[in-house]
Amino acid sequence: MGGVLVALELVQIASILVKAGMYISVLLAAGSVINIWLLTELDAAASRRLRRLAVWSALLGVVFSALTIPLRAAFFYGGIGGALDPMMLQIALSSPLGLSAATHILGLLAIATVAFNRSGARIFAMLGVALVAISFALRGHATNDPRLALSTLFVIHILAASFWIGGFFPLYDMVGRGNAAAVRTVERFGQAALVMVGLLVGAGSVILVILAGNPIAVLTQPWGQFLALKLAVVALLLGLAGLNKLRLTPALAKTGEGAPLRTSIQWEAAAFILILLVTATFTSTVAPEHAG
């Protein structure tokens, strides 16, 4: 695994960082819209701030998604000059990555309409969320056989991950209030999380079995080792989520003291960013060889 990273060149490092930025901004944009719809007890200020976050992360997501194309062209060319090479750009654009990036951008622009606080805009933004989730199924391993099963699983996985990352900011924002609406907001997110985290882990597990065959055997491959690292951080994240639900949320309800829960949410957000960084690294550098 370390050998993979040592052998990386500048274009690949830039690609990984842009991909991680794309993951974070795109999932945050989609997840903010999901939580605007889910967390009905956000006060006006929190709701406005969450809409603003959705818009800014969507616009940032457009920039990162667009950057993936010249970076891929540079990789094809074997140097940064390829970023402007018409043939390499055309190959990148006409590839599944190009289609995926274009769908991303469309979805993100639809999400950005949530800036207009109208019910019509919200429905449009939810369509954007669906487009963003589908766009992840248009590239990479989601296009392998069995395509329909893998695509569906990836869409579920992405939607659940979006829901989770999109919850951090509004929960952090509301928990600072320490009032009854804050407690109800955290509890509502927690109830939804039981289903969504189950879907996230369940879909991820089935994807792993389809792609890698024997999940234990892939541990001998770099892909499996990156995945094991990702799953270790996922385990940490699940532990934090459990702590929030079982200990810190009841404490908030009893005392109105939100500081411990806010700290825990910060740690969760950091763990999530770490997971996306690891995911961007291994999906950019290594592929699984089916074992089993």
Add this chain to the structure above:
Amino acid sequence: MNLRNILTSAAFTVGLVLNAGVAVAHGKGMMTMPSNGQTVGIDTKVMHLMFTDPMQITIVKMKAPDGNTYQINGPAANKAVKTWEGSLPELAPGNYQIDWRGMSSDGHAMNGSFAFSVAN
């Protein structure tokens, strides 16, 4: 602990964890002619990259013993082929390294390298 400290420590942890492991060869399930480590004659005129699934080869570079890097021309970069044939320039005795890049049919960026020797 504030968020900046958390992110710094997270980045540091990734750095530590990722510093140990094994190397990878991306783009297995392929054969080449000349093959890796093979010695061929100076009359060798073509090289082949052979894949189990169609692959778009976007660039092939050859590092020659004279210190120069040559681009090997073959089928167009936007054409997916199972067997890619490239024309080699005049070969002098010595060691050569080939680096290729491309895209698999599922859109993954692929690359690989191999080395061969030329003898009289």
